[in-house]
């Protein structure tokens with residue numbers, strides 16, 4: 001058994017259509033129950049996804065990329081619904097009532113599971129974890145201006161289904177004809193194409209490394225750098241101990257807490273400044289704002305919901321001498337720089353040294369860079385041949 005398999009929903013139970021309710025993490029007052037339709041075998045049918053388009057730009061090949069969700073967060077079927085719209089409204093602070101605790105995370109997810117729709121609004125870009133959280137909960141994202149999403153954003157999401165969800169949620173008469181079937185189609189697509197494993201396989205295969213078994217990931221993830229978090233999560237699940245992630249991000253790993261002991265949801269700010277808006281805490285329910293400079297303790301971004309505290313420790317040798325040797329002898333099938341910061345050689349000393357070593361021993365075509373579109377144009381352009389861009393916007 002692969003180490004990660006224990007995290008996955010127990011498929012055999014799901015497929016026989018029995019005992020599914022026992023498998024979903026849930027908290028009272030509502031037990032997790034599937035809607036009656038469609039039957040479990042519906043989810044087994046594989047559905048297609050378009051391969052995202054690729055561009056070549058002055059010798060650099062550019063692929064769009066998107067966030068993803070850990071498979072353990074995805075429900076096996078559309079749950080029973082109790083409300084039309086989830087109570088959380090993006091941008092409305094009073095609705096951010098979830099404390100950044102394990103209980104808060106369960107309640108946050110229960111909110112979406114029991115709601116027919118979850119509202120998502122566009123901020124700077126289209127990409128947010130929220131859309132994946134809504135989908136993983138077996139709810140429907142209700143997205144304003146959904147028709148304006150370009151094909152280069154939310155690349156793995158089925159836009160036809162998203163538009164249908166927007167249309168259904170916009171009905172004023174309080175009836176939702178065809179809800180169960182559309183929700184199930186969205187969920188099935190999510191289970192098959194929006195997991196972090198699917199993302200990791202895409203990164204590897206689109207860069208011509210579908211058979212990679214050993215990859216170096218310079219995991220200097222910034223505060224709130226979801227692309228870095230979810231890519232690391234998926235690559236670990238796909239490659240097991242073949243993924244060498246350095247530096248080790250403690251908050252990505254299982255924390256081993258005793259019963260009733262809270263997880264210490266803090267980290268050291270990895271960049272010039274970190275800001276957090278935390279959901280309601282304890283009894284007051286008031287949202288709090290925090291800020292920290294580089295190296296100072298700060299609340300983990302978004303409480304760590306949907307990405308943190310879940311990787312299993314595997315024996316990975318992160319000693320510099322071992323890495324030096326592995327890089328010099330080309331043991332890695334690829335090196336990944338998970339953001340523009342790393343690609344531009346910024347970060348702590350250890351990170352800068354690793355980037356330097358990687359560039360010394362590896363050709364640009366063996367270095368995979370994940371970046372936000374807006375970040376790439378800045379700074380000195382480097383000789384990069386493989387870039388994956390988030391929220392890519394094409395300019396004439």
Ligand SMILES: *[C@@H]1O[C@H](CO)[C@@H](O)[C@H](O)[C@H]1NC(C)=O
Pocket residue numbers: 047048049050158159160161185
């Ligand atoms: C999106 O879903 C629809 C309805 O199931 C399906 O016909 C279509 O092929 C899907 N498109 C993509 C790109 O996956």
Ligand SMILES: *[C@@H]1O[C@H](CO)[C@@H](O)[C@H](O)[C@H]1NC(C)=O
Pocket residue numbers: 317318319321322
């Ligand atoms: C890691 O690799 C180094 C250098 O090859 C070696 O000296 C060290 O014993 C290894 N550590 C572990 C825990 O295997």
